[in-house]
Amino acid sequence: MTLEDELRSAHEAFYRAFRERDMAALEQLWAEEAPVACLHPGLGVLQGRAAVLRSWRGILDHPKAPVLHSTNAHVSVLGTSAYVTCLAGRPGEPPRLVTTNVFTMERGRWRLVLHHCAPLAPDALKRRDARDPHEDPFRLN
């Protein structure tokens, strides 16, 4: 198994744990020694394992939590750390979210240290190379 395969597998395990509402698996995935942080769509930054896991417990218990699949996962290795970018969405629907997962090697295993998930504009993938040049590039206006 290449490093890239290992990371792809850890990344998929994260989405599987989310889909299966498997809190024990999520607890295993998140790092225990390295500093962790989590950014849920539209929300601020949660720092530290306790706050991050508390938020995931809330999401897994939530009646409206979505069932998400990761697509277009792209693995980039940085020595003993790595990041994975992907799109995410419900099965059969266009992706509505874009995610960065950062992993680090902890006791011989890739573990998640940062999850940053954010909304993807409905037309983002179509128009990436054909944006109106006068449009606000950060959509702040």
Place this chain on the structure above:
Amino acid sequence: MTLEDELRSAHEAFYRAFRERDMAALEQLWAEEAPVACLHPGLGVLQGRAAVLRSWRGILDHPKAPVLHSTNAHVSVLGTSAYVTCLAGRPGEPPRLVTTNVFTMERGRWRLVLHHCAPLAPDALKRRDARDPHEDPFRLN
């Protein structure tokens, strides 16, 4: 200078280059050997130095590109890589964006490998601990 100071300085240099429309400084900040990626608010994933720098050239040249300051920067070191989370906004306004910057050590210098910037909901910072339990946690509905 501690590692954390070095990273805070690299992170601030990124926002300064953005504010000063200094493309040469941005080119120096982004890694040349490690794999790079960039996620602008609402948009998909740009992979590779050429695509990432092209997007920044477009932003710096854009008449509506915002002048942004980083606040609440939080540095997390992972050996020879690191991530910094922050809020970002215009001076004197509440933050409207939330960012993850990932750095890696390249030839003795911290260089940017990933920038993921995303919209922050206007009420996100106020209500983080007081969300409606029936609200869609991913705002997909």
